[in-house]
Amino acid sequence: WSYIGYWGDHQIIYLLKLLELAEQHAPGKLESYFQENIFVYANVPYKIKPYEDILRNPKDTIDFDRELDHRIQERWLSLGADSALLLNQKQSIHHVNFIEKILATVLAKISNFIPEGGIWMNTQRPEWNDANNALVGNGVSVVTLCYLRRFMTFFKKILERSKVKEVIISEELKDFFENTQAVLHRNQQVLLGSISNKDRKTILDGLGQAGSRYRAQIYRQSFSDQRKALPIAELIAFSSLCLQYIDHTIRANKRADNLYHSYNLMSVENSQEISISHLSEMLEGQVAVLSAGYLSSDKVLKILESLKASKLFREDQYSYLLYPNKELPGFLRKNSIPDSVIAKSTFLTNLLKNGNTRIVEKDITGGYHFNGNFKNATDLRNALEELEKNHYPVTPHDKEEVLQIFEGIFNHKAFTGRSGTFYGYEGLGSIYWHMVSKLQLAVQECCIKAIHARENETLVDKLLENYYRINEGIGVHKSPELYGAFPTDPYSHTPATKGAQQPGMTGQVKEDILSRFGEVGVLVEEGRLFFNPRMLRKTEFLSDKQRFTYVDVHGKETEFPVSKNALCFTYCQVPVVYNLADKSSLEVFLSDGSVSKSEDLKLDYVLSQKVFGRTGDVVRIVVHVAQAMLK
Numbered sequence: 001w002s003y004i005g006y007w008g009d010h011q012i013i014y015l016l017k018l019l020e021l022a023e024q025h026a027p028g029k030l031e032s033y034f035q036e037n038i039f040v041y042a043n044v045p046y047k048i049k050p051y052e053d054i055l056r057n058p059k060d061t062i063d064f065d066r067e068l069d070h071r072i073q074e075r076w077l078s079l080g081a082d083s084a085l086l087l088n089q090k091q092s093i094h095h096v097n098f099i100e101k102i103l104a105t106v107l108a109k110i111s112n113f114i115p116e117g118g119i120w121m122n123t124q125r126p127e128w129n130d131a132n133n134a135l136v137g138n139g140v141s142v143v144t145l146c147y148l149r150r151f152m153t154f155f156k157k158i159l160e161r162s163k164v165k166e167v168i169i170s171e172e173l174k175d176f177f178e179n180t181q182a183v184l185h186r187n188q189q190v191l192l193g194s195i196s197n198k199d200r201k202t203i204l205d206g207l208g209q210a211g212s213r214y215r216a217q218i219y220r221q222s223f224s225d226q227r228k229a230l231p232i233a234e235l236i237a238f239s240s241l242c243l244q245y246i247d248h249t250i251r252a253n254k255r256a257d258n259l260y261h262s263y264n265l266m267s268v269e270n271s272q273e274i275s276i277s278h279l280s281e282m283l284e285g286q287v288a289v290l291s292a293g294y295l296s297s298d299k300v301l302k303i304l305e306s307l308k309a310s311k312l313f314r315e316d317q318y319s320y321l322l323y324p325n326k327e328l329p330g331f332l333r334k335n336s337i338p339d340s341v342i343a344k345s346t347f348l349t350n351l352l353k354n355g356n357t358r359i360v361e362k363d364i365t366g367g368y369h370f371n372g373n374f375k376n377a378t379d380l381r382n383a384l385e386e387l388e389k390n391h392y393p394v395t396p397h398d399k400e401e402v403l404q405i406f407e408g409i410f411n412h413k414a415f416t417g418r419s420g421t422f423y424g425y426e427g428l429g430s431i432y433w434h435m436v437s438k439l440q441l442a443v444q445e446c447c448i449k450a451i452h453a454r455e456n457e458t459l460v461d462k463l464l465e466n467y468y469r470i471n472e473g474i475g476v477h478k479s480p481e482l483y484g485a486f487p488t489d490p491y492s493h494t495p496a497t498k499g500a501q502q503p504g505m506t507g508q509v510k511e512d513i514l515s516r517f518g519e520v521g522v523l524v525e526e527g528r529l530f531f532n533p534r535m536l537r538k539t540e541f542l543s544d545k546q547r548f549t550y551v552d553v554h555g556k557e558t559e560f561p562v563s564k565n566a567l568c569f570t571y572c573q574v575p576v577v578y579n580l581a582d583k584s585s586l587e588v589f590l591s592d593g594s595v596s597k598s599e600d601l602k603l604d605y606v607l608s609q610k611v612f613g614r615t616g617d618v619v620r621i622v623v624h625v626a627q628a629m630l631k
Contacts, residue, residue, distance in 0.1 A: 010128060012109065013147040013291070016154060023158065024524040025612055033098035034164045040093055041086040041104075045069040047219055048123060051205075051212035055268060058122045059137035088223040099235070100169040102155060107176055109148050110242060111211025114204050115195045116252040117264045117276045118142040126417070129284055129322065129435070131426035132263065134417035140264040140276065142253050146288035149246045153293055156239040159232050166231045172217055174228040177238070179210035184241050191248045197273035204274060250294055255281065258306040260289045265413055279414060282323045283312055283435050290442040297450040297459055304443065304466040317482070317494060319436050319473035323419055325429040325496060337368040341405055347398040348405075356392070358383055359402065370406060380406050429496030433475060437511035440470045444518045444535070451534045461631070464535060474512070475500060520578075522571055529571075529611055530602035531586070531623050533578065538630045541567050541580055550575055553614040572611050574618050581624035589620040 023030055033039075045068040048054075054061045075083035088094040112120040117140035126133035127141055169177075183206030190199045253261040262285025265277045286307055290300060307313065311324035337360065342348050348360055352368075359380070362368055374380050380403060388394045407413065414420075418427050426432050447463045475483045475491065484499010485491055490509060492502035521533035548568045549559040562568045565580040588596040588607055596607060601623060603611065610617045 011105065012144060012151050015105075016147070016151045020154060021524075023154075025527060027527050030098065030158060031162050031164065034162065034167050035097055037095040037097050039096050039098060039101045041096070043068070043072060043084055043086040045072065048215055050216065051208035054122050054208070054212075057137075058120075059124075061122050061137075062124050086218075086222060088225040089221060090225050092225075094170070094223045094225065096170060097167060099167045099230075100173055103169065103177060103235075104173060106148070106152065106155075106242075107173070107180055107214075108211065109144065110180055111207045113145075113207055113245065113249075114140050114266055114274065114276070115190065115200050115245065116249050117200070117266055117274075118249060118253070119144040119148065120204075120266065127263075127284075129282075129419070129426065129432070131322070131418040131422070132416045134415045134420075135263055135265075138265050138267070138413050140266050142250070142261050142263065143284050143288040145246060145249060146285075146292035146294065149243065149250065149292045149294060152239050152242055152246070156236060156243070159236050159239070162232055164232055166229045167235075168227045169230050170223050171226045171228045172214060172223055174230060176210060176214035177230070179213070180207060181238050181241070183207050183210060184238075184245060188241070188244075191244055194252070197269060197275050200276070201268070201272065201274040247294065250289065250292070253278075253285075257281075257310065258302045259310060260285045260303075262286075262288070263416075267413065277414075279416070280324055281310060281312060283320050283432075283439065284322070286312075287435065287439045287442050290439070290446055293449075295446070297446065297453070297455050297463065300443075300446045300450075301459065301462055301466070304463075308466075308469070314431060317431055317473060319431050319470075320439065322426060322430055322432050322435060323428070328421070328428070335369045335372065335409065337370065337405065337409060339368065341408075342368050345401060345405065347394070347402065356387075358387060370409065374406075376412060377403055377406055423497070424493070424495040424501060426493050427495070431494045433491060433493060433500075434506045434508040434511070436470065436474060437508040437515070440467065440474065441511045441515050441518075443467045443470060444515050447535060448518060448523070448532075451532065460534075464631070467535070468537075471515070476512075517571075520567075520569060522576070524608070527605050527608060528602055529608040530600075531576075532601065533623070533625050534629055536578075536625075536630055538580070538627070541565050541578070548575065553616045571621075572614050574611050574614075574621060576621045576623065578623050578625050580627050580630075582626065583624065584626040584629070585624045587622040587624075588618060589622070591617050591619050 019030060045065040047063045047065050049061050049063065072083050082093065085093045109119055112122060114120050119141045121127060121136050121139040121141055124136055126136055127139075127143055132139070183203065186206070187199065187203050190196075190203070195203075250260070253264070255261060259281050261278050262282035263279050265279065267275045267277070269275050286303055289295065290303065295303065307320065312321050313319075314321050342352070342360070351359055352362060358371065360368055360370055370380070371383065374383070381399070384394055384399050384402065418425055421427065423429055443463070444467055447460070447467050450460050450463055471477070475485075475487050478487050480486060484494065484501075485503070489500075489503060490505050491500035492504060492506055494500045519535050521531050521536060523530055523532060542562065542564055545561060545563050547559050548562045549557065550570050551573065552558050553573045560575075562577060563579070566577055568575060568577045570576065584599070584601055586598045586601045586603075588603060590596065596604075603621075607618060611621075
């Protein structure tokens, strides 16, 4: 069943990027699905526990329903893959529209929203960087929150442009939506300033219980197949409300050094409050906030300058670590309780006087340590309860005091996993190349946004300078000696003490291809292909003439000469030639021998769709690039 679920922030940002591309290439296509009941739910036999249970133990939140799994497997023989789809109370596959599927995704995230913290990671899945897998439970993700911001901003624009006035969704999801919306409306006044720990828990309780009731209803009896109308205007208002909360939390996670927190920790205090504490700076948080569309161009530049000056920058590779390197304590420095702490605790002092080593013991050098068999606080709690059963005096105050000392020594809550204990495999001191490529793409998006907005040229140039600095740190631009491997081969990471390690085709390749299209200025908007090579550098153009070979849309290998001061690539198997010129212009050569010309470097909608469709009608595109726009 693992192929059904996926990491939380992937689920948001990768889906969104595909939908953004769909809307750019085929505007209005997504809207055509608003009233089409052609989507389904997976009947995954993992059951998320009720909210109260999750709050009680956020590291144990999912049960596997073996009986349901068995029933699904039995149906597989007659239904095939359809057996894994959710049936409604009428015993038919429950079909819904596009808006319902997107709304279910958003509500699942919002039901785990902790104000000023992020999205609570409580479903036993790590985030994008699974080296942080131990954060599951008490971890709260600013990363996913930033991506959720971009997600909701995109859909708000789609909804605002839509001619559809209302959509029909499952009554159970409508109730979930209304309950969530009511919680956000009821507590809106907290956004005027910092949020108290009590208000934070009040909001999480409301959102978490709304999600919990919805899940329980579907788990218990599935969808009724009754539908309710949801006005598009109400969805737009909900998106605006959510964005207010999201932006408030992103603001609260800005650090003094202009960077942003990536992951936080939540703690339930006295069953009435939820406090938030921060982990160290991480590269993921900077990538996410840059990608979110939250920052102005001048603030983007401040982040990039701070990033270069931070502990995340690794001079020898001219690139960025996932998290600051640090020296881990040696074995003898671990599990050592200071004398002063023992002296303050009457309970521990009495245990030692009585020669009871069940909880703590004194070594031959006079140092104090917790029982070495304790794996975690649960083991300690069990040991205290055993003492109680054996009539040793243990008060509630003693239990709480010892548990706090234990957490103070081990700080288990802040344990992240491999990222805090390993020096390889995306651990301490490691550059994770996919994340560097994600950084490059996020910065490029910020550059393109500034270029399109015609921002101050000096500011744009500084952004481009930072982009190419990141670009030059990526392996393909390095010598084998510096990279530690063939520079064109994909590798996972570079630890502090070695060259590139763990060969394999990571997602980095995807980001690098997207970045390259951005560098050469190939863009699509409203179904039209256009060119804006402002990011391109003059040094990329040929210093001498060459021949260009490619495979055309008919599968035929073709070649033609490319002159000096030009460059050439294909897009949808159509060759695109850039020539340096005094003035920008565009020529589109068609298969019937005609040529379409324009001054704005844009193809019209019809020609663009022919390129995307690889019809063969467009034979070649020649872009004359004004030299003045390039550096």
